[in-house]
Amino acid sequence: MPLPLRSALETLQRIPDLVLQSDAPLAAHTRFGIGGPARILADSPSAVAFTAALKAVRDNGWTHVVIGCGTNLIVSDAGFDGIVLRYRGAAIEANDLHLRVGAGALLQDVVDFTVHYGLEGIQSMTGIPGNIGAAVYGNAGAYGQSMDQRVSSVEYTDGDARGTLTAAECQFEYRESIFKRRKDWIILTVHLDLDPGEVTALYSTAFEIRNIRDTKYPPTMKCAGSIFKNCLFEALPPAVQAQIPAKIVKGGKVPSAWFLEQVGAKGIRKGDIQVAAYHANLIYNDGHGTASDLVAIISDLQARVRSRFDFDLETEVQFIGLEQPTRFSAQQV
Numbered sequence: 595m596p597l598p599l600r601s602a603l604e605t606l607q608r609i610p611d612l613v614l615q616s617d618a619p620l621a622a623h624t625r626f627g628i629g630g631p632a633r634i635l636a637d638s639p640s641a642v643a644f645t646a647a648l649k650a651v652r653d654n655g656w657t658h659v660v661i662g663c664g665t666n667l668i669v670s671d672a673g674f675d676g677i678v679l680r681y682r683g684a685a686i687e688a689n690d691l692h693l694r695v696g697a698g699a700l701l702q703d704v705v706d707f708t709v710h711y712g713l714e715g716i717q718s719m720t721g722i723p724g725n726i727g728a729a730v731y732g733n734a735g736a737y738g739q740s741m742d743q744r745v746s747s748v749e750y751t752d753g754d755a756r757g758t759l760t761a762a763e764c765q766f767e768y769r770e771s772i773f774k775r776r777k778d779w780i781i782l783t784v785h786l787d788l789d790p791g792e793v794t795a796l797y798s799t800a801f802e803i804r805n806i807r808d809t810k811y812p813p814t815m816k817c818a819g820s821i822f823k824n825c826l827f828e829a830l831p832p833a834v835q836a837q838i839p840a841k842i843v844k845g846g847k848v849p850s851a852w853f854l855e856q857v858g859a860k861g862i863r864k865g866d867i868q869v870a871a872y873h874a875n876l877i878y879n880d881g882h883g884t885a886s887d888l889v890a891i892i893s894d895l896q897a898r899v900r901s902r903f904d905f906d907l908e909t910e911v912q913f914i915g916l917e918q919p920t921r922f923s924a925q926q927v
């Protein structure tokens with residue numbers, strides 16, 4: 595059922611501290627710079643207002659989705675015939691080695707905070723774009739550190755009630771958490787436990803990693819980082835394992851880029867959508883790319899890997915107004 599725009603706007607306008615925009619072009623809110631309009635975009639830095647909006651949307655059965663900074667999203671060219679909600683509460687509060695962070699805080703701001711105050715544990719995640727709420731959702735990580743190692747608990751809402759989950763209850767796995775299965779649970783606050791660290795050493799690690807990352811992913815590049823998750827070696831079929839050079843297996847994972855290189859992915863282009871010539875798992879919008887070309891390239895790459903290796907690469911990126919490509923087998927994590 596199409597969204598009853600006027601009635602939805604009237605309902606949401608009654609909620610204080612909620613900023614509304616109708617027909618908001620989502621291309622302006624995604625790092626890919628792709629995506630048609632959302633019927634309504636509703637933002638708030640207030641947990642009370644955000645929760646009230648979520649409740650109103652759910653009680654009325656209006657189609658909706660919650661996003662963060664849009665750095666891991668592919669939005670349909672036709673846009674989203676529903677309400678896009680964003681929680682922007684971004685306070686960072688420290689109590690000794692414990693941080694309490696609003697889900698709308700940039701992960702980079704949290705990393706910078708910890709480096710500045712000599713708190714060890716997330717400095718290697720410097721340069722991962724997006725909010726800390728989304729980082730928990732996708733259990734983001736890089737250079738040996740990931741959210742699951744430092745999250746002590748997560749506060750969430752479903753619009754009616756609030757709950758708290760321990761780290762174990764978040765069911766973290768590689769790029770997975772319970773929030774990917776319970777999309778009705780929206781993260782409001784993240785609690786982190788860190789270790790004491792030495793400011794100069796933390797700064798130096800973060801600085802080095804940031805330089806490497808900025809070369810691989812230039813800050814202006816319109817992309818989503820890795821398109822596909824890496825693969826757990828143990829979960830791959832024995833016939834595939836036998837083909838993988840031992841030196842490319844790191845921490846029990848095989849980079850999806852290796853499979854993509856074997857099927858000639860580097861440098862492929864469709865319209866303005868480009869697979870990087872230097873990294874087969876990096877796809878970017880090289881101008882005025884479309885979601886339809888992006889999805890076509892992703893499907894093409896999946897089909898090539900399936901045909902050559904008989905298993906499916908799983909996308910890391912999330913889809914709005916489009917179907918998430920199906921996971922055809924259980925060979926990946």
Ligand SMILES: Cc1cc2nc3c(=O)[nH]c(=O)nc-3n(C[C@H](O)[C@H](O)[C@H](O)COP(=O)(O)OP(=O)(O)OC[C@H]3O[C@@H](n4cnc5c(N)ncnc54)[C@H](O)[C@@H]3O)c2cc1C
Pocket residue numbers: 625659660661662663664665666667681697721722723724725726727728729730731732733734735736773779780781782811817818819820912
């Ligand atoms: C250049 C580049 C490099 C990257 N490098 C890495 C990397 O090294 N490691 C890595 O792990 N990722 C990486 N990513 C991916 C991306 O940065 C992460 O997935 C990030 O956590 C997404 O944050 P976001 O705020 O942009 O979320 P969005 O892209 O807006 O949303 C992602 C998902 O999170 C959900 N979500 C957002 N907020 C909430 C909330 N409060 N509660 C519940 N669900 C929520 C959304 O519904 C959506 O499904 C990279 C991306 C880019 C562009």
